[in-house]
Amino acid sequence: MFEQLGLIGCGLMGGSFALAMKRARLVKRIVGYSKSPSTTARALQLGVIDVEAPSALLAVSGADLVLLAVPVSATEATLKTIRHMVNPGVLLMDVGSSKRDVVDAARRVLRGAMSGFVPCHPITGSEASGVDNADANLYSGKRVVITPIDRTAPDKLRQAELLWRDLGCDVISMTPETHDAAFAAVSHLPHMLAFALMNSITEQNDGRDYLALAGPGFRDFSRIAASDPNLWRDVLLSNREEIARQSELFERSMAQLRRAIGDGDGEELKRLINNASHARANWRLTRDTR
Amino acid sequence: MFEQLGLIGCGLMGGSFALAMKRARLVKRIVGYSKSPSTTARALQLGVIDVEAPSALLAVSGADLVLLAVPVSATEATLKTIRHMVNPGVLLMDVGSSKRDVVDAARRVLRGAMSGFVPCHPITGSEASGVDNADANLYSGKRVVITPIDRTAPDKLRQAELLWRDLGCDVISMTPETHDAAFAAVSHLPHMLAFALMNSITEQNDGRDYLALAGPGFRDFSRIAASDPNLWRDVLLSNREEIARQSELFERSMAQLRRAIGDGDGEELKRLINNASHARANWRLTRDTR
Numbered sequence: 001m002f003e004q005l006g007l008i009g010c011g012l013m014g015g016s017f018a019l020a021m022k023r024a025r026l027v028k029r030i031v032g033y034s035k036s037p038s039t040t041a042r043a044l045q046l047g048v049i050d051v052e053a054p055s056a057l058l059a060v061s062g063a064d065l066v067l068l069a070v071p072v073s074a075t076e077a078t079l080k081t082i083r084h085m086v087n088p089g090v091l092l093m094d095v096g097s098s099k100r101d102v103v104d105a106a107r108r109v110l111r112g113a114m115s116g117f118v119p120c121h122p123i124t125g126s127e128a129s130g131v132d133n134a135d136a137n138l139y140s141g142k143r144v145v146i147t148p149i150d151r152t153a154p155d156k157l158r159q160a161e162l163l164w165r166d167l168g169c170d171v172i173s174m175t176p177e178t179h180d181a182a183f184a185a186v187s188h189l190p191h192m193l194a195f196a197l198m199n200s201i202t203e204q205n206d207g208r209d210y211l212a213l214a215g216p217g218f219r220d221f222s223r224i225a226a227s228d229p230n231l232w233r234d235v236l237l238s239n240r241e242e243i244a245r246q247s248e249l250f251e252r253s254m255a256q257l258r259r260a261i262g263d264g265d266g267e268e269l270k271r272l273i274n275n276a277s278h279a280r281a282n283w284r285l286t287r288d289t290r
Numbered sequence: 291m292f293e294q295l296g297l298i299g300c301g302l303m304g305g306s307f308a309l310a311m312k313r314a315r316l317v318k319r320i321v322g323y324s325k326s327p328s329t330t331a332r333a334l335q336l337g338v339i340d341v342e343a344p345s346a347l348l349a350v351s352g353a354d355l356v357l358l359a360v361p362v363s364a365t366e367a368t369l370k371t372i373r374h375m376v377n378p379g380v381l382l383m384d385v386g387s388s389k390r391d392v393v394d395a396a397r398r399v400l401r402g403a404m405s406g407f408v409p410c411h412p413i414t415g416s417e418a419s420g421v422d423n424a425d426a427n428l429y430s431g432k433r434v435v436i437t438p439i440d441r442t443a444p445d446k447l448r449q450a451e452l453l454w455r456d457l458g459c460d461v462i463s464m465t466p467e468t469h470d471a472a473f474a475a476v477s478h479l480p481h482m483l484a485f486a487l488m489n490s491i492t493e494q495n496d497g498r499d500y501l502a503l504a505g506p507g508f509r510d511f512s513r514i515a516a517s518d519p520n521l522w523r524d525v526l527l528s529n530r531e532e533i534a535r536q537s538e539l540f541e542r543s544m545a546q547l548r549r550a551i552g553d554g555d556g557e558e559l560k561r562l563i564n565n566a567s568h569a570r571a572n573w574r575l576t577r578d579t580r
Contacts, residue, residue, distance in 0.1 A: 073556075123503075123505050143505075145503070178496070178499075181496070181500070182496070182499065182500040182503045183503070185490075185491050185494070185497075185500045186491065186500050186501065186503060186505075186508045187504070187505065187507060187508065189487070190487060190507065190508055190511045190512070191507070192544065192547050192548075193483050193487065193511075193544070194511065194566070194570075195543075195547060195562065195566035195567075196540055196543040196544040196546075196547055196566075197479070197480060197483065197540060197543070198565070198566035198567075198569045198570050199543040199546070199562060199565055199566050199569075200475075200539045200540040200542070200543040201475050201476065201569075202565065202566075202569045203539070203543070204475070204539065206468070206471070206472070207475070209468075209472065210471070210472040210475045210476050211569075211573055212576060213413075213433075213435070213472045213473070213476060214476035214477070214573070214575070215413050215433075215476075215477065215575070216575065217477060217480065217481070217513070217514045218476045218477065218480055219575050220510040220511070220513050220514070221480045221483075221484060221510070221511055221513070221514055222480070222570050222573070223507070223510050223511070223570075224507045224510070224511055225566045225567060225569075225570035226567050226570040226571045227563075228567070229560050229563040229564045229567050232563050233559045233560040233563055236547075236551050236559060237551060237554060237556060237559065240551050240554075243551060244548070244551070244552065246490070247544075247548060249490045249493070249494065250486055250487060250490040252490070253485075253486040253487070253489040253490040253493070254482065254486040254537075256486075256489070257482050257485060257486055257526075258482075258534070258537060261526050261527060261530050261533060261534070262530065262534065264527060264530075266363075266523055266527060269523045269526060269527065270520065270523040272485065272489060273485055273517075273519040273522050273523055273526075274519045275488070275489055275492065276484070276485035276486075276488035276489050276492075276515045277485075277488075277515060277516050277517060277518070277519050279488045279489075279491075279492045279515075280484075280488050280512050280513075280515040280516040281516045283501055283504070283512075285504070285505070285506065285509050
């Protein structure tokens, strides 16, 4: 059990983590800080945190567990404000959806105090954001990817793994590089494609009429286009190299399809669709550890 | 009530139409033909049709209603085999998901006998195909797009509209050109994007590992990639001009996103995502007529 959780960022991700930790009786006291004082006040009012901290630094003071639940673009600045309170006895985790930039920021800022930092990406979220939507179940049954580096202390890594398992999560581990490549392919690029499709249709004169004809296939394909713009701006900027690489690979596959269609090459077109259809039909949503 | 339905193509779409017509007591007798004799035999065995015809021409003989439920690529050849039996007293409909090529084929083949042809696209289907999956409910509550041309006889058009409404469908009408542009944007291009994404991932060395990490967003986005390769080869080839146009517009939107990411231009990136997110959040699946 942890004595004190220092929660930096009391929004959906941070607030839900606090509620889940309380319900699982994994922490005695939660001291919270959010950039916006009204969010911190609301978190206290809702019982998400026990004490309001007037700064990020003071939220970390006395904590044996710190969760950074801020937008990935704010990671480096936040680490700078708390670094003097971070010591090897503190387990420090984040929840950002890109990992290489977070690890790089931590290396730059924390230097010698890196050993207690365990970079995490819980694969969860919601279209609804903010502390009012915080939910003790947000993490239950979800997968958490941990991306330790060589300077991560083994005991802190183990402590982090146990914590997430106690919250009902499956934990898997990989390098920050593998993480960013994989999520560029299966999450960040698909979001970009869905954003681009919506923009491409709505910018046409008859786009509104076209959308009125769209069916269930379009509904499912485009669902992720409704995601939070601030969060996705940050994710796309923070993982730009891998996203650029995945975009190029995607454009090659798209060009193959366009060429087969343009050439009227039914055999090649069927081969390409067959590959895709077969791969998708054999895919299953899983949360098994690898 | 129709005296005799000549059904050409006894697969999922044709077989389900036959079952729905029977259940609604809209037809006395169904004479069916499929290219594969075993399909026709199975349709008879399942009670989908009443009589097996040894040829498409003989399925049309004596019919006052003919439904062409063949792949769009087979439309022109099928029309050629039946044209001598098509007369202005017969209501002839198809169910193809592209319309300009079907109308062009009909113009070339039927010439003077075009007035009874009403081109239709029922917005329905299933991942499961074949007469064994035929379902009297496949059309219930679905939308049917009718794309009449200037030579379509008003009484045949009205007859077709009434028929689909009697099967529980919403009927809307537009030109073949508008139909093809709209479906290129909201259906054909999204399918291509989903096919290309699957191919792009599976062609990478670590693609299998990446797919194991994919979550619910990927699941919904990529669902349509599992669609039937034969059907989609035909659809993409038959609507290639509009698809090429929509692909170019899409690539422009994609390039805007990539540029903003590459430039690290958070403001522009947020504006682009905002547009998409707003448009998608305001979209609703509808089957209301326009």
